Amino acid sequence: MPGDPTNRGAPPPVNIGRLKLTDFRNYLSLAVDLSPGAVVLTGDNGAGKTNLLEAVSLLSPGRGLRRAAYAEIARDGAKGGFVVHAHVEGAQGEADIGTGAGTADPDAEGSLRKVRINGAPARSADEMLEWLRVMWLTPAMDGLFTGPAADRRRFLDRLVLTIDPAHGRRALDYEKAMRGRNRLLADGSRNDGWFDAIETQMAETGAAIAAARFEMVRLLKAMIERTPEEGPFPRADLALSGVLEAGLASGAAIDAEEDFRRRLAEGRERDRAAGRTLEGPHRSDLLVRHRPKDMPAELCSTGEQKALLVGLVLSHARLTGELSGMAPILLLDEIAAHFDHRRRAALFGILDDLGCQVFMTGTERELFSAIEGRAQFLTVSAGAVSAG
Amino acid sequence: MSKRIVGPEIERLIQLLAKVPGLGPRSARRAALHLIKKKEQLLGPLTVAMGDALDTVRVCSTCGNVDTSDPCTICTDPRRDEATIIVVEDVADLWALERAGAMNARYHVLGGTLSPLDGVGPDDLNIRSLVDRVARGGVNELILAVNATVEGQTTAHYITDQLDGLGVKITRLAHGVPVGGELDYLDEGTLSAALKARTVF
Numbered sequence: 121m122p123g124d125p126t127n128r129g130a131p132p133p134v135n136i137g138r139l140k141l142t143d144f145r146n147y148l149s150l151a152v153d154l155s156p157g158a159v160v161l162t163g164d165n166g167a168g169k170t171n172l173l174e175a176v177s178l179l180s181p182g183r184g185l186r187r188a189a190y191a192e193i194a195r196d197g198a199k200g201g202f203v204v205h206a207h208v209e210g211a212q213g214e215a216d217i218g219t220g221a222g223t224a225d226p227d228a229e230g231s232l233r234k235v236r237i238n239g240a241p242a243r244s245a246d247e248m249l250e251w252l253r254v255m256w257l258t259p260a261m262d263g264l265f266t267g268p269a270a271d272r273r274r275f276l277d278r279l280v281l282t283i284d285p286a287h288g289r290r291a292l293d294y295e296k297a298m299r300g301r302n303r304l305l306a307d308g309s310r311n312d313g314w315f316d317a318i319e320t321q322m323a324e325t326g327a328a329i330a331a332a333r334f335e336m337v338r339l340l341k342a343m344i345e346r347t348p349e350e351g352p353f354p355r356a357d358l359a360l361s362g363v364l365e366a367g368l369a370s371g372a373a374i375d376a377e378e379d380f381r382r383r384l385a386e387g388r389e390r391d392r393a394a395g396r397t398l399e400g401p402h403r404s405d406l407l408v409r410h411r412p413k414d415m416p417a418e419l420c421s422t423g424e425q426k427a428l429l430v431g432l433v434l435s436h437a438r439l440t441g442e443l444s445g446m447a448p449i450l451l452l453d454e455i456a457a458h459f460d461h462r463r464r465a466a467l468f469g470i471l472d473d474l475g476c477q478v479f480m481t482g483t484e485r486e487l488f489s490a491i492e493g494r495a496q497f498l499t500v501s502a503g504a505v506s507a508g
Numbered sequence: 509m510s511k512r513i514v515g516p517e518i519e520r521l522i523q524l525l526a527k528v529p530g531l532g533p534r535s536a537r538r539a540a541l542h543l544i545k546k547k548e549q550l551l552g553p554l555t556v557a558m559g560d561a562l563d564t565v566r567v568c569s570t571c572g573n574v575d576t577s578d579p580c581t582i583c584t585d586p587r588r589d590e591a592t593i594i595v596v597e598d599v600a601d602l603w604a605l606e607r608a609g610a611m612n613a614r615y616h617v618l619g620g621t622l623s624p625l626d627g628v629g630p631d632d633l634n635i636r637s638l639v640d641r642v643a644r645g646g647v648n649e650l651i652l653a654v655n656a657t658v659e660g661q662t663t664a665h666y667i668t669d670q671l672d673g674l675g676v677k678i679t680r681l682a683h684g685v686p687v688g689g690e691l692d693y694l695d696e697g698t699l700s701a702a703l704k705a706r707t708v709f
Contacts, residue, residue: 286696296658303624314630317666321658
């Protein structure tokens with residue numbers, strides 16, 4: 121609670137008390153009661169551990185941790201699409217959140233996901249963020265620092281969205297305006313007035329996107345400064361690259377917006393030749409450095425990159441908790457595999473301290489022996505989940 | 509194969525009714541049955557009314573509104589302020605604003621918004637006629653009552669650009685707290701827009 125000196129910085133946790141899945145990947149039907157704190161899912165490869173995490177990740181806007189098509193998520197042969205239902209207990213009270221999509225019905229808009237909160241349809245998936253914040257780390261993200269900038273940008277925007285629910289709307293608006301401009305470029309339009317109008321919208325929404333990213337990175341950097349220097353996870357130095365972000369670093373938001381609008385207007389010929397918009401927040405990148413080694417993250421060893429990434433996500437989880445008043449739910453897929461015993465124990469300690477409900481998967485229960493008795497252990501096998 | 513339960517005339521009526529907004533196949537069947545049952549009181553008069561509408565409905569050559577006369581009832585109403593034009597996307601928006609009855613002004617219906625992805629360009633909208641209308645003089649204020657969406661705002665900006673130099677005052681609807689709205693329930697974007705557009709109390 122604010123003002124409570126014994127509990128400073130620890131926001132009330134948000135827990136999923138009960139999770140129900142219908143026709144979700146390899147789950148025909150599943151209902152499982154969950155405990156606050158650590159939830160450990162063990163089982164063989166292909167048993168459905170990550171599927172369960174994916175289901176929880178769909179309790180936030182977007183396409184979840186695999187970024188899969190909804191039709192793909194629906195169990196093979198299920199005509200009605202998939203449903204994820206969660207009973208959430210948190211700072212704002214209790215809520216029943218249901219979401220589903222991927223019906224085989226050709227008339228239904230397959231790309232749209234329905235969300236219901238406490239029995240009423242939500243205006244948008246963003247409304248789920250009023251009840252819970254979800255963040256994840258999967259083995260697919262191991263190559264985040266060495267892979268394409270688009271993956272880092274998506275990661276960055278997910279970090280922003282988790283603390284700033286309006287970010288999704290902004291990104292959609294910018295995307296829409298930019299696709300309009302790209303179409304004009306492709307059609308060979310020379311209507312400068314039309315370009316001006318679209319570019320004004322792009323500059324306005326683009327500047328808002330860049331400002332939100334800039335602010336999140338600023339807050340996250342401050343949070344990283346608060347972590348111990350010799351902690352188990354190395355501290356990261358963060359920076360943003362991008363035409364708008366650079367402007368924000370040196371000046372006011374309004375100048376960055378005006379500057380971007382001008383650059384778009386001046387870049388029309390170049391963009392026309394390329395067939396698309398070459399500059400803007402859709403090309404920005406998150407630059408991460410390993411501070412103790414003073415080295416760009418992409419040049420560090422695989423293990424160091426993973427440790428850096430985990431450190432980032434943990435600092436971000438703390439930041440989310442402080443800003444939103446809700447400790448986020450963390451999904452850590454195959455988290456323990458990369459780390460030695462010492463780091464694993466340190467990770468569990470930090471998670472304990474964060475007060476998050478955290479879902480962790482692994483093939484071997486032994487990896488989690490340090491939290492034996494302090495966590496809920498579930499065994500996953502062939503679309504079924506059992507205790508122990 | 510499902511068995512036919514009604515004749516082709518009724519089947520056709522149901523199919524057409526199902527295309528009406530707000531009606532699906534199920535409600536269309538109910539509506540059709542109701543019309544048939546109330547043949548004299550409803551189906552007959554409705555048929556006449558629809559026939560009359562079909563014969564007389566036209567688009568106003570001045571403002572783009574739909575009515576049974578050209579110029580439309582609003583454009584010919586002498587009690588309306590000719591110097592103020594409210595620009596809307598669609599006739600539905602005009603009707604909504606008229607229900608509010610807050611302005612005694614004239615209108616201009618664009619017929620949509622600029623959307624390159626949907627293939628809608630300036631020439632597909634009533635923008636040229638708006639510029640001509642303003643250029644003829646006598647208009648002091650143009651109120652852009654378009655939606656607060658990317659397309660709406662892009663269109664508003666384009667129109668503003670086209671009217672540059674014609675000496676007309678261009679305003680837009682306020683963005684912010686809805687009447688009877690509680691701040692607690694508003695999204696951050698709306699709240700910051702409301703703060704930016706705050707007025708002296």
